């Protein structure tokens with residue numbers, strides 16, 4: 001795009017006989033003349049409409065960030081404690097390209113288990129990343145550079161940015177069926193059928209827990225089936241784990257899919273984010289790891305991960321790594337974190353129960369069992385885009401048009417209002433169902 005704009009500028013500049021053609025405004029205008037305005041992020045549009053709404057009871061159920069029962073953002077007490085312990089540190093130097101080693105060591109233990117065989121055998125390559133998004137991007141670029149024949153299989157639907165990430169890394173994308181609208185649950189049959197079309201060396205993106213946007217996760221038995229198929233077909237699992245601990249309140253339970261694949265002896269990749277489970281959203285702290293076949297292979301892979309990071313951002317930021325290392329590296333803080341992450345998960349789970357209860361008390365004719373069966377920050381409600389529009393227009397309740405409710409924005413004070421509005425928009429004559 002810039003090239004096109006630059007060519008246009010040179011063309012105009014070359015034709016102009018006036019010195020004024022080279023004034024600052026002329027340069028600025030011609031150089032960027034052909035740059036189109038980017039399409040608006042749908043979440044941004046929701047936030048704008050929410051902010052412009054004057055209704056004091058308005059609700060923003062679009063944002064993917066935790067809120068307490070007063071709808072306020074939360075800084076965990078354990079984070080405050082870690083901050084006080086690292087305050088005054090004299091170390092403000094650059095981290096190495098791969099980030100803080102003590103941090104990545106603790107992170108892979110959290111993901112794979114402290115006594116995981118690949119860790120003991122020195123087969124894990126890992127670098128500190130710019131949160132979950134940065135980990136995915138490193139994986140995508142790694143694929144582009146070293147696995148040029150491999151395609152990435154992405155669930156349908158998924159977190160929308162997955163598509164952008166692998167598109168920008170120029171990796172061929174395939175989609176596999178995941179969600180079944182009729183049951184508002186997993187389409188295990190479709191998933192297995194689609195993945196069986198993968199070719200050896202293809203990479204499959206799996207949400208480790210709390211699938212975004214559906215909140216639908218495979219059961220342990222379904223994970224076993226998926227793992228077996230992928231082993232037979234020699235497909236490489238890449239786990240995007242943006243919600244460890246945040247889904248069930250238990251970090252080990254939320255990593256159960258990864259543990260199933262480990263038991264089956266898979267090599268795998270993993271993206272970890274501390275945005276949600278530690279509330280470190282803006283610190284951009286995460287970990288990207290790959291389990292390789294041998295320690296030598298892991299060493300080579302890690303060196304190439306660093307090589308990809310170097311020209312992008314040179315080395316990752318320090319503060320978040322200091323905080324996470326402090327929390328995971330001290331048993332008292334780790335215990336405290338487990339308690340606090342459990343508290344966040346439990347608040348969300350209790351809002352699911354309340355929402356379903358309220359809807360059923362209103363004698364809604366729609367089934368709402370999926371509200372409590374789904375897990376994590378999001379509830380894929382099953383309402384139509386028109387019903388979402390009506391929630392915004394008639395009730396000042398805002399969410400993405402796919403009907404995804406961020407449960408983090410639901411509180412004991414607004415849940416009954418949400419239930420009443422949902423009941424109204426789903427019981428009118430225009431109801432189109434899921």
Ligand SMILES: Cc1ncc(COP(=O)(O)O)c(C=O)c1O
Nearest residue numbers: 064131132133159212242273275
């Ligand atoms: C599935 C999934 N992956 C990755 C991310 C990236 O999050 P972050 O870059 O803030 O860690 C998100 C955030 O919503 C997500 O839902």
